[in-house]
Amino acid sequence: MTRAGWIRLLVIVAMIGALELACRLNFIDHRVMIPPSQMATALITMLASGQLNDDIVRTLGVIAIAVALSVVFGFALGLIIHALPRLRAALDPFFATYYAVPVFIFYPVMIAIFGLSLVPIVLMGVATAIVAMIIATLNGLDRIPRVLTKVARVHRMGRLATALQLQLPAAAPYLFTGVKLSVSYAFIAVIAAEFILAPAGLGRDIANAYADFNNRRMYALMLLVLLIATVVNAGLHAWDLRWAKRRGARPS
Amino acid sequence: MTAMRRAIDTTIIVIAVVLIWQGLARWVGDTALPGPAPTFSYMTHFVPSARFAENAAATATAFALALLLAYGLGLAIGVWMGAQRLSGEVGEPILITLYSLPKITLYPVILLIFGLTLSGKVVFGAIHGILPVALLTMAAIRNIPLVYLKSARTLRLSPWQAIWNVLLPATIPEVLAGLRIGFTVTLLGVLLAEMFASKDGLGFLIINAMTLLQTKEMITIAVVLFSFAAVANAILLWIEHRLHRRV
Amino acid sequence: MHGDVHAQFAGVTRVYPGAGGHAPVHALGPINVDLHKGEFFAVVGPSGCGKSTFLEVLAGLQQPTVGTVTFEGRAVAGEVPDGVGVVFQEDASFPWLTVWGNAAFGLQRQGTAPAEVRRRVDDALAFMGLKDFAKAYPSQLSGGMRQRVCIARTLVLQPRLILLDEPFGALDAQTRLLMGDEVLKLWRTTGATVLLITHALDEAAMLADRVGAMSARPGRFIEIIETHWPRDRDSTIVAEPTFGEITGRLWERLRGESLKALGHSGQPPAAALAAE
Structure with a gap:
């Protein structure tokens, strides 16, 4: 590990330690926060008892569905939009604005239309993630080196072979970045949707525990959600870096 | 043409x-979903109403304060991490990790600390905004081409002249991009806070409308917020492009 | 030393149709030239003169507007003929494949037997000095090494005509000299006919048997100079007086043309760009 890596670890450990100490010494009221060690033990007990299994499966399942829909349709839409330059020029201002507007504010409208079920949650996940995938697809297709079409002709490759053997691998790193963002965005949107209003799920659990003044449960669940998100994001990020490094950041 | x-x-x-x-x-x-025509006619008398104005003002106050906090702290952290190489290396991955977390899970903690107050909304909004502002400011400072600094020295500029005439113009477009993204996510943070638990604000109003099945009101609020965010973003983007062209 | 005609340009002209209301661009020709079997032919000319168009017409990547191009007696028509290999100026190595995978790409597409692929790829990598980098990815290599990967990828297909489109344009001067030696070795060992497009007069003068000096657009051969170098030459010939004479003569012919290209005002800039 690098020097900065060690210092980072030290900083994080020190921060957790300080929090632990502040809670134990009652600098922080136990009605506000419980010591991190208690969060961890509460989480382990809850996980061991299996009481969280349904909600974990449910939330992660919803996220997985939202990501799968976003990636598949985002890629397909990206291909179509890329093939129609005029449509693309017309859509550009919308793409530039999309992540600047609080799309999430539409969640209550979705509930009004589809009722309080999984559908509005999945839709919020897709609505948040799909545009990142479309933009990444367009970006990847833009960056396929023009010389590859010549190479394809030198090797007398057909359209399909060119697409699968040259264009797709050339665009793949950018597509993967789209997948990474889709996962991250869908995660945030699904948890937020559950938090605001949902029949069940990890986000809802935290909100319920808050409403019941059950701090042990609330903090344990919070820790769980943040841990899952961190591990997933870090894993995707590391993979992304490895790909980007192998593929090499090329000029133009 | x-x-x-x-x-x-x-x-x-x-x-x-x-x-x-x-x-x-x-x-x-x-x-379930009123059409465009009834929604727009509803909009014309709902938007000028006192109820809308009060809640919009509540959101605007929280948003303005949150933005101020996010910009102040974000810029300070960004400058520090950009100028101090080691703190940047230590801090950057932490900030990136925090940026991609579902921060809504932390809102109950803020509620436990601040209760249902304006401060809670402000802090929660600012938490969202600080990260992109800090990250992009740091990147802007780190990305200053070395040759600019060399030029500043060969031109025998004083430190203040170098900051004012070289460093600031070189970093401003990227910093501005951070401020623009910070604007967006701070607004989202404030609205999420209001949607989850609040006594007033447009986020509160939209959830309230949902429980009363007032779909026209929900869509009206969504459209107003969309328009506000889109116009603000367009203006900030326009300034950014102008500065980019100059640099 | 002139053998049989290997490829032939007969009255070839290339005109790019005008795009977006601009006038059509007459890029090339008329060109009449024979490439002899086994010779090393170089084309030099000012930038934008149609050198690359010349190569792409022969490769079958572009169709001549008028005239015919033949390779081994058959007309080249809209398709890259069998036996022709092309190395481009841009880095065309595949970043997602290892050096070995890059070199094997063409053979694997043809469905060559694995043992044969292995033998030919290993040979080609050894020949190009890439043996130790077989498992590396292009991003780990320098620009010169990546261009070698592209040459190896062409080489394994055992082309009888190798087309090089400014392959060393992006490399520094010393690396270019060394790559020149590699190309000479490749040319001698394979016995292939080589066509090199370049903007570097010294490169053309050092490598080729014949150098075609091309005019500013529309590209035509002003003169074709024979160098009379021995077949087993290398980059040390840059020290010979004849080398200076050839380079000097090329520059004498091209100086005026290059000036024309620099201040070229006959074409609207957008059309000139579209023709690139």
Whole structure:
């Protein structure tokens, strides 16, 4: 590990330690926060008892569905939009604005239309993630080196072979970045949707525990959600870096 | 001429969206989703009403304060991490990790600390905004081409002259991009806070409308917020592009 | 040393149709030239003169507007003929494949037997000095090494005509000299006919048997100079007086043309760009 890596670890450990100490010494009221060690033990007990299994499966399942829909349709839409330059020029201002507007504010409208079920949650996940995938697809297709079409002709490759053997691998790193963002965005949107209003799920659990003044449960669940998100994001990020490094950041 | 055609194309898309909305409204029924025409007529008398104004003011106050906090702290952290190489290396991955976390899970903690107050909303909004501002400011400072600093020294500029005439103009476009993203996510943070638990604000109003099945009101608020965010973003983007062209 | 005609340009002209209301661009020709079997032919000319168009017409990547191009007696028509290999100026190595995978790409597409692929790829990598980098990815290599990977990828297909489109344009001067030696070795060992497009007069003068000096657009051969170098030459010939004479003569012919290209005002800039 690098020097900065060690210092980072030290900083994080020190921060957790300080929090632990502040809670134990009652600098922080136990009605506000419980010591991190208690969060961890509460989480382990809850996980061991299996009481969280349904909600974990449910939330992660919803996220997985939202990501799968976003990636598949985002890629397909990206291909179509890329093939129609005029449509693309017309859509550009919308793409530039999309992540600047609080799309999430539409969640209550979705509930009004589809009722309080999984559908509005999945839709919020897709609505948040799909545009990142479309933009990444367009970006990847833009960056396929023009010389590859010549190479394809030198090797007398057909359209399909060119697409699968040259264009797709050339665009793949950018597509993967789209997948990474889709996962991250869908995660945030699904948890937020559950938090605001949902029949069940990890986000809802935290909100319920808050409403019941059950701090042990609330903090344990919070820790769980943040841990899952961190591990997933870090894993995707590391993979992304490895790909980007192998593929090499090329000029133009 | 191409700009004209592009404007026409964009208008066509807006019209298409309105038509899809109309079609959806027909399909799911007027109570679940009112069509564009009834919504716009509702908008004309709801937006000028006192109830809307009060809640919009509450959101605006929280948002303005949150933005101030996010910009102040974000810029300070960004400058520090950009100027001090080691703190940047230590801090950057932490900030990136925090940036991609579902921060809504932390809102109960803020509620436990601040209760249902303005401060809670402000802090929660600011938490969202600090991260992109800090990250992009740091990147802006780190990305200053070395040759600029060398030029500043060969021109025998004083430290203040170097900051004012070289460093600031070189970093401003990227810093501004951070401020623009910070604007967006701070607004989202404030609205999420209001949607989850609040006594006032547009986020509160939209959830309230949902429980009362006031779909026209929900869509009106969403459209107003969309328009506000889109226009603000367009202005900030325009400034950014102008500065980019100059640098 | 002139053998049989290997490839032939007969009255070839290339005109790019005008795009977006601009006038059509007459890029090339008329060109009448024979490439002899086994010779090393170089084309030099000012930038934008149609050198690359010349190569792409022969490769079958572009169709001549008028005239015919033949390779081994058959007309080249809209398709890259069998036996022709092309190395481009841009880095065309595949970043997602290892050096070995890059070199094997063409053979694997043809469905060559694995043992044969292995033998030919290993040979080609050894020949190009890439043996130790077989498992590396292009991003780990320098620009010169990546261009070698592209040459190896062409080489394994055992082309009888190798087309090099400014392959060393992006490399520094010393690396270019060394790559020149590699190309000479490749040319001698394979016995292939080589066509090199370049903007570097010294490169053309050092490598080729014949150098075609091309005019500013529309590109035509002003003169074709024979160098009379021995077949087993290398980059040390840059020290010979004849080398200076050839380079000097090329520059004498091209100086005026290059000036024309620099201040070229006959074409609207957008059309000139579209023709690139």
